Amino acid sequence: MTPSVGHAVDHAVGHAVEPAVDLDKLYAARLHAVRVRPYLATALFALHVVPSRRVPTMAVDRHWRCYVSPGFVDRTPVEELAGVWVHEVSHLLRDHHGRGDRVARERGLHGRAERLRMNIAADCEINDDAYGEGLTPPAGAVTPQYLGLPEGELMEDYLRQFRLGPLTDDLAWLDCGSGADGLEREWDLGPDGAHGLDAQERDAVRFRVAQGIAGRPGDAPKGWRRWAEEAFHPPQRWRELLGAALRAAASGSGEGADYTYGRPARRSAGVPGVVLPSLRRTPPRVCVVVDTSGSVSDAELGSALLEVAAISRAVGGRRDLVTVMSCDASAGALHPLCLAEGIPLIGGGGTDLREGFARALRARPGPDVIVVLTDGQTPWPSTRPPCRTVVGLFARAGAPRTTYEEDEEGEYVPNSPPTWARVVEIG
Structure with a gap:
């Protein structure tokens, strides 16, 4: 044992020195x-x-x-130990600890089980794709096939599929x-222990690995290529962002304000014999315009229906205040939101959402x-609604985000999204 390792272990257990x-x-x-x-390698x-004698492997x-x-090191062949090295570092690169914490909070998963x-x-x-091509799977390696599950999915997906x-x-x-x-273990040295990497150092390691995979994509399995792409372009929690953007828009000053005598204002106590109305906020009316042009896929239209349902929840579940309209080069009819499955999304031609804005207004x-x-x-409306x-x-x-506006000769030229809209990436 090197002095540095011995020092780390003494710090971990307080007194006993590990073999x-x-x-x-x-x-x-x-x-x-x-x-x-x-x-x-990095x-x-x-x-x-x-x-540590407290860990099983x-x-x-x-x-x-x-x-x-x-x-474990004594009884395990070098080729299998190499597989364990790769397996353990994969947990850290893929942020399974952070993702595990998020899943536990979101789904209420607590306890060691x-x-x-x-x-x-x-x-x-x-x-599912870690071994082979020179890397021997260690004894007892758990695979999706062992549990009768499909390959190529993420931890969060597998959690829903077995007990x-x-x-x-x-x-x-x-x-x-x-x-x-x-979940911290009793053998963990913790954030203040010796020889740990800080957050910036951990990010630097992940970035270097992602660079190596992106530079030679043919050398890495599909799962690692997907991870490297996300390391460079982290996915947005777009459904949360969309809901937050909608709630922020709906709660702006002056939106949906009205007076009611059903709940007198507290100022009435200062004016004997007079009942003053209180100000209440009524749920906002929301019009959802769905692009049904030929450039929008069926999968994206299906996603749009899911977002319509999420929008109704974001405004308190008042489906009677949500209307939906399909729009390609022309605007369709406005439909009240009853069931998302019953909304007709008709189109398939060109795109001109200015028609949709005009119809909604x-x-x-x-x-x-x-x-x-x-x-x-x-093209977008030239003035703010x-x-x-x-x-x-x-x-x-892989495609730049562009919208279009009309130039002096009546042609459409690329332009950025309108600054007066709150923009959220979906997908």
């Missing part, structure tokens, strides 16, 4: 992993080894420490550490908010 781990064998396995997965060399924490069982399920789901995400039961009874030993599921009573769901390939506007743009991978 020495065969570092020559362990580092030979890491070098083998680097040779067969060169795009992971991440593999960033891990700091901490020997190898485990990581979110600060890029790798806790290693000396007995649920964290074990997260560890299994994260292993399925990694192991702990007979198939997972043999996996109770599994523990890849807090770096795999976000002619409605009586007029809308407080106009929401436009479009791919953005359209009298109500607030939210634009949901369907993503176009």
